[in-house]
Every structure is written in structure tokens, then in C-alpha cells.
Amino acid sequence: MNTKKIFSVLLTATMVAAMFTGCGGGESDTTSADTNTGANTPAESGSDAAKSGEIKEFTAFFAVPGSEKNDDNEIQQMIAEKTGARVKETWLTGQSAQEAIGTLIAGGEYPDFIDGGDGAKQLYDAGALVPLDDYIDKYPNIKEFLTEEQWDRLRQDDGHIYWIQQFGNIHGEEKATVHNDEAFWIQTRVLEWAGYPEVHTMDQYFDLIESYNEANPTMEDGTANIPYTILCEDWRYFCLENAPQFLDGYPNDGSCIVDPDTLTIIDYNTTPTAKRYFQKLNEEFQKGIVDPESFTQTYDEYIAKLSTGRVLGMIDQWWDFAYTANDALKQQGLDLKGCNYVPLPITIDEGIKNQWHNSGGVLNVSSGLSVTTSCKDVEGALQFVNDLLDQEIHDLRYWGVQGVDYEVDENGEFYRTEEMRMQVANTAYKASHLCDYSYFPNYKGTSRDGINAMWPQDQPKEFYDSLSENVQKCFEAYGAETYVDMLGTSEAPGPWYPMYSYSSNMTTETEGGTAWLKMGEIKHEWLPKVVMASDFEGAWEEYLEVYNGCNPQAFIDEMQVELDRRMEEAAKYN
Numbered sequence: 001m002n003t004k005k006i007f008s009v010l011l012t013a014t015m016v017a018a019m020f021t022g023c024g025g026g027e028s029d030t031t032s033a034d035t036n037t038g039a040n041t042p043a044e045s046g047s048d049a050a051k052s053g054e055i056k057e058f059t060a061f062f063a064v065p066g067s068e069k070n071d072d073n074e075i076q077q078m079i080a081e082k083t084g085a086r087v088k089e090t091w092l093t094g095q096s097a098q099e100a101i102g103t104l105i106a107g108g109e110y111p112d113f114i115d116g117g118d119g120a121k122q123l124y125d126a127g128a129l130v131p132l133d134d135y136i137d138k139y140p141n142i143k144e145f146l147t148e149e150q151w152d153r154l155r156q157d158d159g160h161i162y163w164i165q166q167f168g169n170i171h172g173e174e175k176a177t178v179h180n181d182e183a184f185w186i187q188t189r190v191l192e193w194a195g196y197p198e199v200h201t202m203d204q205y206f207d208l209i210e211s212y213n214e215a216n217p218t219m220e221d222g223t224a225n226i227p228y229t230i231l232c233e234d235w236r237y238f239c240l241e242n243a244p245q246f247l248d249g250y251p252n253d254g255s256c257i258v259d260p261d262t263l264t265i266i267d268y269n270t271t272p273t274a275k276r277y278f279q280k281l282n283e284e285f286q287k288g289i290v291d292p293e294s295f296t297q298t299y300d301e302y303i304a305k306l307s308t309g310r311v312l313g314m315i316d317q318w319w320d321f322a323y324t325a326n327d328a329l330k331q332q333g334l335d336l337k338g339c340n341y342v343p344l345p346i347t348i349d350e351g352i353k354n355q356w357h358n359s360g361g362v363l364n365v366s367s368g369l370s371v372t373t374s375c376k377d378v379e380g381a382l383q384f385v386n387d388l389l390d391q392e393i394h395d396l397r398y399w400g401v402q403g404v405d406y407e408v409d410e411n412g413e414f415y416r417t418e419e420m421r422m423q424v425a426n427t428a429y430k431a432s433h434l435c436d437y438s439y440f441p442n443y444k445g446t447s448r449d450g451i452n453a454m455w456p457q458d459q460p461k462e463f464y465d466s467l468s469e470n471v472q473k474c475f476e477a478y479g480a481e482t483y484v485d486m487l488g489t490s491e492a493p494g495p496w497y498p499m500y501s502y503s504s505n506m507t508t509e510t511e512g513g514t515a516w517l518k519m520g521e522i523k524h525e526w527l528p529k530v531v532m533a534s535d536f537e538g539a540w541e542e543y544l545e546v547y548n549g550c551n552p553q554a555f556i557d558e559m560q561v562e563l564d565r566r567m568e569e570a571a572k573y574n
Helices: 003-020 049-050 074-083 097-107 119-125 142-147 148-153 188-193 203-213 234-241 243-247 270-289 299-307 320-332 380-389 392-400 418-424 427-432 460-466 468-475 482-487 509-531 536-548 552-571
Strands: 028-031 054-062 085-089 113-115 169-171 182-186 227-230 257-259 264-266 311-317 341-346 441-443
Touching: 028 113, 049 148, 049 392, 054 380, 074 097, 074 380, 085 380, 097 119, 113 119, 142 380, 148 552, 182 188, 182 203, 188 341, 188 468, 203 227, 203 270, 203 311, 227 264, 234 311, 234 509, 243 270, 264 552, 270 536, 299 311, 299 320, 311 320, 320 418, 341 468, 341 482, 380 392, 418 427, 509 536, 509 552
Parallel strands: 054 085, 054 113, 169 441, 227 311
Antiparallel strands: 028 054, 182 311, 182 341, 257 264
8 A cells, every 4th residue: 555545544633533423312402393204014114213302413425426415404304203213414525435435444444334235244244234134024114125035135144134135125016117227328419410320239329429429529509529538447447347237138137147048147348249349439539439538537527527517428326326416407507508418228239138128126236225333323323314204294205295396196196396396406416415324224116105206306397397498309319208218128137136235245255256346347447548559459368367366267256156146035025
């Protein structure tokens, strides 16, 4: 570890220690509030603290970048008055998840709640997490959040459950309007200019971007377009490296391909499609289509570029860019100029059924929301999680305040006015007013009232009305009503899915884990070189030689063992 990195870690350790000093469920007085949280279970909801007018203060750290709320955030205070608790959330800044978690472990002091992301296993191995087995049955909303099979899948090798996977849980009917996952994205202005052509292959996608940029090298104000950019920073380099699995028509197992017929693991890094994909990027780089800053830009710089409307296309996950960049485009009126992105059903060749979008939720068992051993009030912390899943609180988290953030029509359906939509897209308003507690457990799908969607973006009429005219015209041209329709929906791949929920926690304790970490390091270093090389064939061969030297077969073998284990476990519930 070099001197600069040592200093960085020591400084971060000091900051983290200060940040969480005194955490653990301390209490402060506040005004007594209505405790009717609209519970959906027979159990009484709302903590004793809410009834007495006391507010418990908890802390949380999430090992991903995020935006902190103002201390006087209005909805956070409303939730506190109804539940008797609030949480001060902090997020990853300037480090990898493993580095941040390593710093916490070295200090031995933790926030009350934590999601360690790729560092979850570090926390588990360090004994920093509270086993939840003896608590889950006491909190009906938590208990019903996952099925028995899903809870069992979260058990670690000691037989205990240490985290709750927060995302992908669907209540009632699935109402997917937004493709929240990975895709080749393109601006609607490009499609409109070309007369909304059918674009199915990688070659067609880049041909379209090239043609548009040649005819329209700048935006209306003279700012040069960026035809295609790539995010490569840290763990987000999936935007560069994992496209071959999708191009061959497989879903996002993240670290490998699973052949559904033979149930065998395939390495997508070395397939013929992988070579064609990187050769195409190389060709586009030589033409000036690929942003030359792709391999050095930070995530913040990448988001800033998207927010200017200059970038015509990219690969990314919706959740990784849209909630920030789309709001910025709307605030500037650039959504009205065709700068919003829609996904295209891209594969390597015509005739391949794409699986960019799969139905059903995804249970990523590799991490989730945990309570740490530093928490002095585990039951109070879990009561808060339980209360966040009550429907009234869930509506506050994702819809906001009735009459301020949404209205209700004569049929009981929630909707927003254009003024409200503009308001909830405003960065300052989000920090001061909105509070979704996004890394706590939440539902997608249908509200318990049987009318509304859990999230505004999944409310069909509200979703469509919130779209810019350019996106609406684009959908109409392709016979689509949603982003999902632009791709089509495939059935959930199988009980093993997704395999990245295993590889994310691999360590150097095993031969396969060592190979996996080396594979990542080599791809980080070499794939940018391959894309930029003046001699692609030579660079590709050199890359493969280095890649094969890290023993990827050991990784494939370990993943095969895990695939077989998952299939055996799933058979117990059939």
C-alpha cells in the first residue's frame, strides 16, 4: 500500500470514527404524533417511542454512492413522528466498498445499520453483524417480506441470517414500466432523426450513431455531441466488460453465462462474441465515436456528461444513471429536445432473442441491510424496518405527501401534476423534502389498496403522463407503452439466478476466488488497452494470454459447484 493510500485510509478511519461516535439508538425528545401507520398485519405497528413522543436516532452506512438528506428533511420528520425513529444515512465517497468496510472493521466501531455491498462478507467474517434469526418472527412485516425459501437462501455457512435483501421484492401484480437494468441506451432525438428504424444488432446500433453524429455533430447551441461513452470506474466497469453475455441472448448472471439446457457455466469473456464486441469498440474508438475520456473519467464526470444531453448512447443500468441524469435533463428542458434515453433490444446478430429484461424480482443474496454489533437497540432498529414496510409509510417514502407531491382522483388513483413532477425532480427539493430510505427494504408492484403502484414510475397513467413528448412519440413509433416494451420481457431464467450473488462474495480463500479477483484486475487493466489499440488482433491475443494466466478455469469450476448446489436447494421447494 503506497503512502498516499495509507494516509487516505487513516484519514477516512478518523472521519468514520467521528461520524459514528455515540451511535446505537440514542433518543431525543420531540412532539407527540399520530401513530396510525396503516399497518397491514394484525400486529400493532409503530414503536413505543412514537407513542411517548420520543424519537430514537439510528445511524446507517451504505457502501455505495448516494445523496444525503438535509437534517430537517420534512418527510423524514413525518416518518419519525409516525414510527418513533429516524436514521442518519451516510454513503460511500471516494473509496471502494471493500476499502470503506475495511476501515470500519479496523476501527471496530460501526453504525447501527449497514449494507456492505461487495464488503458484506468482510463484515460477516469480522463478526460485525447481528444474527437476525431470533428476531424475524417478531416483526410481521419483515417476516412476510421474503418467502421461506428466500430467507433460507440468505443463510450463511454458519446457518444464520445476517442481512435482509432490500430490493426486487414484488407485492401483488408486477407493474414494470421502467427497465431498471442494463441495456444499450440511445437518445430519442437520434431515433426520430432516422425515422424510428428497427435496430436489433450491435452493428446497426453503432451505424445509426455514426450517421446521426455525422449529420448532427453538435447540439442546438453548438456544443459538440459525444457519440458514445463508457463508464469504467471501479466496480461500474460492467458498462464495458459484461455485454457479451447479453449480445449472445443470455440474462444478467453478471459474472458468467449459465446454459439453461445443460446447466453448465460458460466464460463470456472469451467467446467469439466477446472478441467481436471489443473489436467493434476498437473500430469505433479509431473513428472517434467512442469518447476518449471513457477510461479515465470518474462516475461523477460521467453523470455530468449525460446531464448535459451531449451523449448519444451508452451501455449502463438504468438505476446507475437515470435517477440523476434524467432529473438534470428535465430541469434544463433538454428532455423536450430529445435527450432522454430509451433501451434497444441489441444482440450480436439478427434472430437472437434478447434477455435484457426478465420478469420477477431478483434476490441478490450476497449482501443486504444488516444490524451491527454496535447497535444498542436491535429490537428498536428492526421495529423501524418493520414500520417502513407499512403501506402508509411506504407511500410517504415513494409518493410523498398527498396534496403536495401527488393527488388522488375520484377512483382512488394517485397522480402528479406537471408542477409536482418538476418539483420532485429538483435536487434541492429532494434533499429537503423527499425521503425514500432507498436502501431499506421496499416493495415494487401493487399497493395493498389494489389500485396504485408502490412506486410512481410504475403507475401506468402517471408514468406515461410524466414522459416527455419525445419519449411518447418514440414509444408510439415502436408500438410500445413502456421502456420494458422496447425490449420485451423474458421469463425469470431459473432458480440459480443471478450467479453474481455468489461471485460478489468470493475471496482469495479459494482458488476460484483468487482467480476471480485476478480476472477483474486484468480486465480493468487490459480491456481499455484492447479498445484503444492500433493493432486490435495483437492486443487481443496479448490480453488473452495474460487473462488465461490467471487460471479462469478455477473460477468456472467453483461457479459450477455453486450452480449445482442452487439447483439442488431449489428442488427441495418444488
